[in-house]
């Protein structure tokens with residue numbers, strides 16, 4: 427019935443429909459995300475960004491449509507399959523850091539590595555390196571309550587990136603930070619993802635923050651809409667050649683490229 431997703435799309439979705447308790451949130455969203463790409467999903471509050479990230483990241487089952495990860499279907503997985511996929515292949519950064527309060531920053535970052543079966547020394551070494559990359563190495567021995575919010579959020583970013591998941595989903599990762607810290611955290615998140623060839627899907631209601639992405643798609647009322655004709659000023663990275671075309675409004679059943 428459906429065509430297979432393109433080989434070079436790490437994530438691919440077609441015609442996602444999703445409601446929350448009968449209230450529609452997505453009305454047939456189709457898009458693809460290339461390996462190593464940083465895609466920003468923008469749109470006003472309530473437009474469906476979190477729901478779309480939830481469907482792409484296997485947190486939420488879709489009501490209709492298809493989601494594929496690395497050419498394997500996600501939409502046919504049951505709860506246990508989706509949880510395993512999330513645990514083993516995806517990283518997450520939300521607007522709140524949700525660190526374990528009893529653990530130090532370094533222990534928080536090492537935790538997912540230890541849970542995945544990595545050795546103690548390797549986990550702590552990697553955690554220290556990620557704290558360094560995120561510019562919070564001096565917080566390594568401190569607990570979350572001893573840190574300010576932007577430090578905690580950078581530690582949450584380090585924790586998400588340390589296991590080097592193929593795809594990282596970041597849902598309003600800077601929402602609780604002041605303007606300067608927002609910029610700094612997103613810049614670090616983007617450059618760390620780029621330098622490690624991680625695919626990053628970022629939801630933000632702030633088009634200014636989307637400038638860090640290679641490509642932006644915009645949701646309005648649960649539908650993707652055409653990209654504005656003018657380029658976002660201050661773009662810091664060119665789109666990869668394969669995704670250089672601006673995101674167009676997908677017709678039903680078409681990808682957004």
Ligand SMILES: Nc1ncnc2c1ncn2[C@@H]1O[C@H](COP(=O)(O)OP(=O)(O)OP(=O)(O)O)[C@@H](O)[C@H]1O
Pocket residue numbers: 446447449450451469470471472473474475476477478631
């Ligand atoms: N758990 C839920 N129960 C009921 N309705 C929900 C739920 N989650 C989201 N919605 C509704 O679905 C629609 C899309 O919400 P969603 O959170 O995906 O949008 P968003 O663009 O991420 O918004 P925000 O920026 O405010 O987080 C909204 O109308 C929202 O009220």
